[in-house]
Amino acid sequence: PDKTAKRRAKHLNVHEAGKADCGVKSNLKSIPGVMTIRGCAYAGSKGVVWGPIKDMIHISHGPVGCGQYSWGSRRNYYAGTTGIDTFVTLQFTSDFQEKDIVFGGDKKLVKLIDELQELFPLNNGITIQSECPIGLIGDDIEAVSKAKSKEYGGKTIVPVRCEGFRGVSQSLGHHIANDAVRDWVFDKLTPEKSRFESTPYDVAIIGDYNIGGDAWSSRILLEEMGLRVIAQWSGDGSLAELEATPKAKLNILHCYRSMNYISRHMEEKFGIP
Numbered sequence: 237p238d239k240t241a242k243r244r245a246k247h248l249n250v251h252e253a254g255k256a257d258c259g260v261k262s263n264l265k266s267i268p269g270v271m272t273i274r275g276c277a278y279a280g281s282k283g284v285v286w287g288p289i290k291d292m293i294h295i296s297h298g299p300v301g302c303g304q305y306s307w308g309s310r311r312n313y314y315a316g317t318t319g320i321d322t323f324v325t326l327q328f329t330s331d332f333q334e335k336d337i338v339f340g341g342d343k344k345l346v347k348l349i350d351e352l353q354e355l356f357p358l359n360n361g362i363t364i365q366s367e368c369p370i371g372l373i374g375d376d377i378e379a380v381s382k383a384k385s386k387e388y389g390g391k392t393i394v395p396v397r398c399e400g401f402r403g404v405s406q407s408l409g410h411h412i413a414n415d416a417v418r419d420w421v422f423d424k425l426t427p428e429k430s431r432f433e434s435t436p437y438d439v440a441i442i443g444d445y446n447i448g449g450d451a452w453s454s455r456i457l458l459e460e461m462g463l464r465v466i467a468q469w470s471g472d473g474s475l476a477e478l479e480a481t482p483k484a485k486l487n488i489l490h491c492y493r494s495m496n497y498i499s500r501h502m503e504e505k506f507g508i509p
Contacts, residue, residue, distance in 0.1 A: 276400030278302055280409020281416075282365040284494055286396065288312040288445050288470045289478070290322040291360040293352055296329040297345060297377065298367025302400070303329040313449045314472045321358045328352065332369055341375050349384045349393070360475045361392035363416075371399035381420075392475060394420040407493060414497035421478050422501075432483045438466045440484040440508075442499055443491030446471025458488070469495060482506045 251258040275283060283306040286294050296303030307327040316322030330336075330344050349362060362384075364377045377395040385393040396416045398409050439458060444451040451471045458465055466484055467477035481487075487499050487508050502508045 275406035275409070277403035277406065277409035277412060278365060278367055278398045278400040279306055280403070280406030280411075280494070281396050281398035281413040282306050282409075283310065284406060284445065285410055285413035285470055286363050286365065286394075286416075288314070288324055289363075289473045289475065290314040290316055290324050291358075291474045291476075292363060292392075293323050293326075293328055293356060293359045293361075294363045294365055295345075295348060295352075296327065296367060297332075297341065297364050297375075298330065298369050299332045300329050302367045303327050310445065311448045312471050313446050313452070319356070323356065323359065332367075337369055337373060340373060341370070342377075342380055345375070345377065345380050346384065349380070353388060361394070363394040363396055365396050366399050368400045371397065371401065392421065392424070410494040411497050414495065414501075417478060417498055418501055421475070422482060422505075425479060425482070429479055430483075432466075432480050434466075434483045434485075435464055436485060437463045438484050439463045439486045439488055440467040440469065440477075440481045441465055442467075442469045442487045442489045443493075443495035444468060444471050445491070454490075469498075482508070484508055 246261040249258040249260050282294060282296060282303075286292075287306065287310075296306065304327065307325075312324055314322055314324050318325055328348075330341055330348050332341060332344075336344060345364065352359065352362065364381060366375070366377055370377065377397075381393040381395040385391050394416050396413060398412045402408055402412065441451055441454055441458070444454060446452065446468065451468050455465045455468065467473065467481045469478070469481070482502060482505075485508070487502060489495060489499050
């Protein structure tokens with residue numbers, strides 16, 4: 237129909253030889269703050285890399301909308317008791333209001349971490365997934381993380397600078413999340429945390445988010461081959477598995493786009509191919 241053809245004219249075209257593209261208006265950059273077909277850096281970090289790690293609490297630090305958007309939208313299956321020792325399908329947000337934008341949200345974040353420790357004492361760590369306003373107003377989530385980690389006896393608390401405006405797609409969020417693992421998990425490993433009896437057959441499944449349970453299937457196949465899977469990143473994964481990964485003999489990379497950064501780092505630093 238003419239009306240539909242007019243509306244779709246920019247999205248349909250014929251490619252001609254010699255031209256770089258066919259001029260179709262697609263693959264456009266996402267607009268921060270606008271819920272489009274594609275995710276932002278926050279979505280890449282919270283929704284993909286960190287979110288499926290089941291025994292950590294992942295705080296969406298900022299207004300409620302981003303956390304709601306990223307909540308429960310992927311079938312990241314996991315084993316555990318939700319709300320007791322696993323938290324993947326729960327949403328935790330600092331629920332920024334206008335006054336928090338004006339006066340800052342650090343104090344609110346401190347209070348939130350204290351409340352989470354009281355309500356969910358079996359959590360093994362916390363990440364702070366920053367939304368756009370956090371970067372714009374300059375909240376010091378690193379200082380809060382260090383202070384609360386010290387207060388709670390060295391607990392792993394990871395500030396992730398994944399404000400949506402940092403990347404026009406979720407891919408940069410993957411990179412930022414990978415770097416946060418490197419800086420706040422790997423670089424904080426102590427001999428006590430590194431106690432792990434390795435075998436020559438230890439492997440890690442990297443970049444599998446257990447969508448509908450697919451990582452479980454991969455794991456069964458690998459273990460029937462005689463390998464020992466010591467970590468899954470990050471579907472049905474845990475903080476202990478992240479910490480054990482530098483002891484692996486091989487990283488088996490599934491989603492290259494989301495985990496090549498940390499895999500390259502482990503190859504360079506720990507010699508894991």
